[in-house]
Amino acid sequence: RTARFTLDPAFTVGDVSPRLFGSFVEHLGRCVYTGVFEPGHPAADAEGIRTDVLDLVRELGVTAVRYPGGNFVSGHRWEDSVGPVEDRPRRLDLAWRSTETNRFGLSEFMAFLRKIGPHTEPMMAVNLGTRGVAEALELQEYANHPSGTALADLRAAHGDADPFGIRLWCLGNEMDGPWQTGHKTAVEYGRLAAETARAMRQLDPSVELVACGSSSRSMPTFAAWEATVLAETYELVDHVSLHAYYEPEDGDVDSFLASAVDMESFIENVVATCDHVGARLKSAKRIDLSFDEWNVWYASKWHEIENSTARDWPEAPRLLEDGYSVLDAVVLGSLLIALLRHADRVAVACLAQLVNVIAPIMTEPGGPAWRQTTFFPFAQASRHGRGRVLDVRVDSPTYGTRKYGETDLLHATAVRAEDGTVTVFAVNRARTAALPLEVTLHGLDLTRVTEHTVLSDPDPDARNTLADPERVTPHRAEGTVLADGTLGAVLEPLSWNVIRLA
């Protein structure tokens, strides 16, 4: 049977925040060292930034980069990461049982962002694990105060005369998780986050602050955590964070393909919790969502080796280097669709992470950089998913899943750009059957299909590797037509589709 929906510009979800296409650089494994930064690499510039990686980051279309963690931030001493490199201390990183050399720090990160281009902004996390209000303020002053104070002048003495102008700040990371250094109860964290937020706003009322929500929807404290934290911080913060990672459990690929069902209801749960707290406080303010860690992550493989002695404080070890298949890329595309479908409340989202660590970009030390399969849906969504999301209600054939019951085979959204062109993003979750699609267009002045690209492969396990870095790329679909206000297409089995209409 044919899957169908209607597009009408009178029915919209909301405008896409450019920050929806953020990513994440953590001092973890080889994300920074031999990922972003590798002095001596043939492609490294004078500052040690890999220009081959920079080119791919630009192509990926990343708009915000969260830094420096992640779990790493909960033991981070920001002052170790600034000043003359030769004076920077080597530190134990408890989060990943690694040694942090601090050769790459705040100034290097800001230089990396500037090199990506003017449309990429930092999202800086402060340590609320081992540290508190005073250190957050010191970092904020060092980073943002123009001049004339000890810390602003120290930054200038370190070579950065101009303030970094960091607007977006995370108040800690995953503080609900018992694995987090300095883990806290919701009340403890809520109070600390509130006082840190109050102080940071005293320094600069224009900062945007993200309070930690739950580290996953499956945490026993989920929703209660958000409600308690927001009761303390509601008028002081702008966003609450969400984190979610997906992988097939017990080989259940059909449920894995429907991961976005979980992501969408997670978003809806958090929206409901935020609005409930707002109602209780009789507040006119609205809290938006920062989905600042999301991805496919084969985390169960990681948990098997997590406590092995092989991880005794190495520098830049190979950690969390998942190689992504076509199946993973289709799921990631569907997660992007889920974020776009909630563009009215998801103001920030960060694909975790950017290079080597569960990443769309891989590198070999001294060798090449390449695109994983998951690179393509992200890059296409960032390029074509700008504008206003149209309200898409699909009428789709379904399939049975163990985790989510009967689920639509079609997952889709559409974004209307300022110039009136529309891009449809669609996933066919059927593993073996093509899915005919019919889209009725109302009130849209569109006459032709400018492009229909597909990511699919006869082998759903196909992936790009060091030996074969271009095994998987999107290809053009044939036979997609727009005639008399109706778009007709056939979506290949297990596929991510981008259909552009003008």
Ligand code: AHR
């Ligand atoms: O992205 C990897 C890790 O996942 C992050 O450090 C942490 O915040 C999350 O648990």
